[in-house]
Amino acid sequence: MEFSLFSLVRQAFGGAAWPRQWRDAEPKPAYDVVIVGAGGHGLATAYYLAKEHGIRDIAVLDKGWLGGGNTGRNTTIIRSNYLRDESAAIYEHALKLWETLSQDLNYNVMYSPRGVMMLAHNEHDIRVFKRHVHANRLQGIDNEWLTAEQAKAFCPPLHIGGDARYPVLGAALQRRGGVARHDAVAWGYARAASAMGVDIVQNCEVTGIFRNIEGAVTGVDTTRGTIQAGKVAVVAAGHTSVLMGMAGVRMPLESFPLQALVSEPVKPIMPCVVMSNTVHAYISQSDKGELVIGAGTDSYISYSQAGGLHIASHTLAAVCELFPSFRRLRMLRNWGGIVDVTPDRSPIVGLTPVPGLFVNCGWGTGGFKATPGSGHVFAATVARGEPHPIAAPFSLDRFRTGHPIDEAAAAAVSH
Amino acid sequence: MLLIACPWCGPRPENEFHYGGEAGIARPPDPSAVDDAAWADFLYMRSNPKGRHKERWRHQFGCGRFFNATRDTVTDRISGTAKP
Ligand SMILES: Cc1cc2nc3c(=O)[nH]c(=O)nc-3n(C[C@H](O)[C@H](O)[C@H](O)COP(=O)(O)OP(=O)(O)OC[C@H]3O[C@@H](n4cnc5c(N)ncnc54)[C@H](O)[C@@H]3O)c2cc1C
Ligand SMILES: [Zn+2]
Numbered sequence: 001m002e003f004s005l006f007s008l009v010r011q012a013f014g015g016a017a018w019p020r021q022w023r024d025a026e027p028k029p030a031y032d033v034v035i036v037g038a039g040g041h042g043l044a045t046a047y048y049l050a051k052e053h054g055i056r057d058i059a060v061l062d063k064g065w066l067g068g069g070n071t072g073r074n075t076t077i078i079r080s081n082y083l084r085d086e087s088a089a090i091y092e093h094a095l096k097l098w099e100t101l102s103q104d105l106n107y108n109v110m111y112s113p114r115g116v117m118m119l120a121h122n123e124h125d126i127r128v129f130k131r132h133v134h135a136n137r138l139q140g141i142d143n144e145w146l147t148a149e150q151a152k153a154f155c156p157p158l159h160i161g162g163d164a165r166y167p168v169l170g171a172a173l174q175r176r177g178g179v180a181r182h183d184a185v186a187w188g189y190a191r192a193a194s195a196m197g198v199d200i201v202q203n204c205e206v207t208g209i210f211r212n213i214e215g216a217v218t219g220v221d222t223t224r225g226t227i228q229a230g231k232v233a234v235v236a237a238g239h240t241s242v243l244m245g246m247a248g249v250r251m252p253l254e255s256f257p258l259q260a261l262v263s264e265p266v267k268p269i270m271p272c273v274v275m276s277n278t279v280h281a282y283i284s285q286s287d288k289g290e291l292v293i294g295a296g297t298d299s300y301i302s303y304s305q306a307g308g309l310h311i312a313s314h315t316l317a318a319v320c321e322l323f324p325s326f327r328r329l330r331m332l333r334n335w336g337g338i339v340d341v342t343p344d345r346s347p348i349v350g351l352t353p354v355p356g357l358f359v360n361c362g363w364g365t366g367g368f369k370a371t372p373g374s375g376h377v378f379a380a381t382v383a384r385g386e387p388h389p390i391a392a393p394f395s396l397d398r399f400r401t402g403h404p405i406d407e408a409a410a411a412a413v414s415h
Numbered sequence: 416m417l418l419i420a421c422p423w424c425g426p427r428p429e430n431e432f433h434y435g436g437e438a439g440i441a442r443p444p445d446p447s448a449v450d451d452a453a454w455a456d457f458l459y460m461r462s463n464p465k466g467r468h469k470e471r472w473r474h475q476f477g478c479g480r481f482f483n484a485t486r487d488t489v490t491d492r493i494s495g496t497a498k499p
Contacts, residue, residue: 300470300486303489304489
């Protein structure tokens, strides 16, 4: 069914219950393309494969429920003001798609470009952010430098005072940056893909990848039986090393728990998104009124999907210093997701040494913002069997050829 | 927070330690003798297993020494630590 003002009004006045938005499919014995991972990136890949490349015999398999990985666990910050041209191109491609995504999917993903402000607390931050502002101007991407007073004017609850251990010395602001509703992104892509015939199969863990005598992929083994496939696309975030290991491919990835928290809901107080890499705090306010707070990763690799309490309390200390008026808020929930981190903090989108096997991973702590762009260029890559021009620099092979896209130094630790 | 047994100092809280990554990754003795793939493997590829992991830790705010640990990456339980 189509969402419109008309359908909402009709439903409000006693229409039948809203129908299911996508089919909870049973796996078929064979597909043209099997996508492993029903997170935002996997679902978007399926959607663009069906919509733009006419490939509709697709299964998206997930070991849990759709959107239950990092897609449903992240703090939803969206921006495109990265340093390197390659990164700016892929994140800006995504940002442009965000701007029309709700209309495209006929599903409200609640994209809200309320501005993302990144705080500078020391001389190094000032130089790095100004460098970003200049680089972004050359790339045609909006990003502007604010003084501390301008930052305070843009975000009144922010404390910039000199008594802070890390006073705010200025900020970089991307006004087109913002947030979107994470679950709605997964649901919207799932609904639109399912309507075009894509099978979304939940509770179906991939446990093996089959290859023929030439080494090419022929299908996958799952907890719900074997499935033949012409092409297999792994889009499994923190579990990518495990899956690629099934095909004998070693990956330049390490998986770390990354945490987030939400406060009790309060009236609107945070007008924008504020990020501070230096003191490690990421904060915005959801439409429900909860403050959504992103913390750091644990120092060691883990699949525990929890994370140490000291990591979260460290971030809360930073938030309390930046926003003294939040000090008495209680935290309602905290959780973790497993993020797949590459050595250069840039994603891997493209072909693998195994014919017919494709991978989209390494988005680490910051891939939600890329969801539409990543799915779009990855679908083209899978359909054509060669990298989309925007995806090309993000090849797995770049680590061998010596062409890393270093956003680590540029973006501090997190995205 | 993990409780980690330094082989020299005994059990101490995690924040006295610095994680040192996967253990047993040896730098090729003659870097120019290996090809790009082997060099990339040494520099970047990691086993990143879901399960038993051999890793290095340094007791940074203690005795300052490196040691090896075996930890399960699903439960985070450390089954043993040993002097290098
Ligand atoms: C706490 C936190 C905060 C974050 N904040 C931000 C932010 O503010 N902005 C931003 O841009 N990014 C952020 N990120 C990163 C972002 O969430 C991810 O980069 C992005 O959501 C990855 O999407 P995905 O679809 O690739 O992965 P996921 O949504 O994790 O999907 C992968 C799916 O693969 C499935 N899977 C794994 N193994 C198997 C298997 N063997 N068989 C079948 N299925 C399998 C999983 O169940 C999962 O559903 C954050 C992440 C976390 C954890
Ligand atoms: Zn010690």
